[in-house]
Amino acid sequence: MALDQYYLLGRSGLRVSRLALGTMNFGTSGFHASYGKTLDEARPIFRRYLEAGGNFVDTADFYTAGESETILGELIAETGSRDRLVLTSKFTNSVDPGDPNAGGNGRKHIIRAVEASLRRLGTDYLDLYLLHTWDRITPVDEVLRTFDDLVSAGKIRHAGLSDVPAWYAARAQTLADTRGLEPMVSLQLPYSLAERTIETEHVPAGQALGLGITAWSPLAGGFLTGKYRASDEGLAGEGRLNGPGGVGLEWTDKQWALLTTLESVAGKLDVSMAQVALNWVATQPGIASAIVGASSAGQLDSSLAALDFELPAELRTELDEASAVPPGKPYVMFTPEYQSWLVNTGTKVGDKPEGYHPAVRNWVSRK
Numbered sequence: 001m002a003l004d005q006y007y008l009l010g011r012s013g014l015r016v017s018r019l020a021l022g023t024m025n026f027g028t029s030g031f032h033a034s035y036g037k038t039l040d041e042a043r044p045i046f047r048r049y050l051e052a053g054g055n056f057v058d059t060a061d062f063y064t065a066g067e068s069e070t071i072l073g074e075l076i077a078e079t080g081s082r083d084r085l086v087l088t089s090k091f092t093n094s095v096d097p098g099d100p101n102a103g104g105n106g107r108k109h110i111i112r113a114v115e116a117s118l119r120r121l122g123t124d125y126l127d128l129y130l131l132h133t134w135d136r137i138t139p140v141d142e143v144l145r146t147f148d149d150l151v152s153a154g155k156i157r158h159a160g161l162s163d164v165p166a167w168y169a170a171r172a173q174t175l176a177d178t179r180g181l182e183p184m185v186s187l188q189l190p191y192s193l194a195e196r197t198i199e200t201e202h203v204p205a206g207q208a209l210g211l212g213i214t215a216w217s218p219l220a221g222g223f224l225t226g227k228y229r230a231s232d233e234g235l236a237g238e239g240r241l242n243g244p245g246g247v248g249l250e251w252t253d254k255q256w257a258l259l260t261t262l263e264s265v266a267g268k269l270d271v272s273m274a275q276v277a278l279n280w281v282a283t284q285p286g287i288a289s290a291i292v293g294a295s296s297a298g299q300l301d302s303s304l305a306a307l308d309f310e311l312p313a314e315l316r317t318e319l320d321e322a323s324a325v326p327p328g329k330p331y332v333m334f335t336p337e338y339q340s341w342l343v344n345t346g347t348k349v350g351d352k353p354e355g356y357h358p359a360v361r362n363w364v365s366r367k
Helices: 030-035 039-051 064-078 105-120 140-152 166-179 202-209 220-225 254-270 272-284 297-307 313-323 336-344
Strands: 007-008 015-017 018-024 056-058 086-091 126-131 156-162 186-188 211-216 230-233 235-236 287-292
Touching: 015 018, 015 287, 018 297, 030 064, 039 086, 039 272, 056 105, 064 105, 086 105, 086 235, 086 254, 105 126, 105 140, 126 140, 126 186, 140 156, 140 166, 156 166, 166 186, 166 202, 166 254, 186 202, 202 211, 220 254, 254 313, 272 287, 272 297, 272 313
Parallel strands: 018 056, 018 287, 056 086, 086 126, 126 156, 156 186, 186 211, 211 287
Antiparallel strands: 007 015, 230 235
């Protein structure tokens, strides 16, 4: 099983599984209640992940109104697995609409949020703590210094970001480096064959700055499983996308056409469409881990098998072409095609010849 292979997360020494277990559906309260699982229903999913060698578990204080963390804490205690897990939680969303400081990314909320998460999870530290969403108002310096203090206090081991602009991630990491503060090691973002926009800026930023990208919704909320179809009334098919989680989502003709290519590739490999989609995400440049949820242990087994085969180059090319997102400006100017056009119009653009060394002026003091 491919889950017993571990990779470093970003530029940290933290070793994580290529597929992380998402626990957004652990619990039956709050926003995610419509497809939530009770403790007894979540138990076989969690245990199967551990049995397969998985060690990377993701939750958030917002998931099922905190119940996800509570259930996860009970399951960790039952299995005695705390030390071997890389336990991740997140903060930002409000836990008390009547209190202006009970949400966002300010220091007051972060400290209260981490203490509450630790109590629910039944642990005294988190291996990875993430800013869940950019709140557009809190100074990044405040977030960084709070992260640094939490690491010093032993409340968290590593810090990271989720769902932020690429410029924000770059500014945070640069300030952390220049000021000697705890660096970010992870960047969690939506990424799938149906949603590749992070490739424009976020992936290069992560690669340049040492941020291991963890991809959420690698199946586009289930769209890439093939269980949905287009109809006059919109999306037809049973699943989350026809519930609260799918409100406001629209699928383009190109995305529907992508399903045809995905189905063809899956047929050639004799695997499921979901397995191909997961394999593609998990093996893309810059991706440290793909986050998978499951409604049963059997469904989790199917997802874990996504790493048991290699996607041939020619089939990956088919998927790449069917799902490609045309670069906007100025990024179109950085494509090989545009660079070639520059050369053909007389502008000389090219790499230095192999073995080239710039001249170095000898500043040996003269008598």
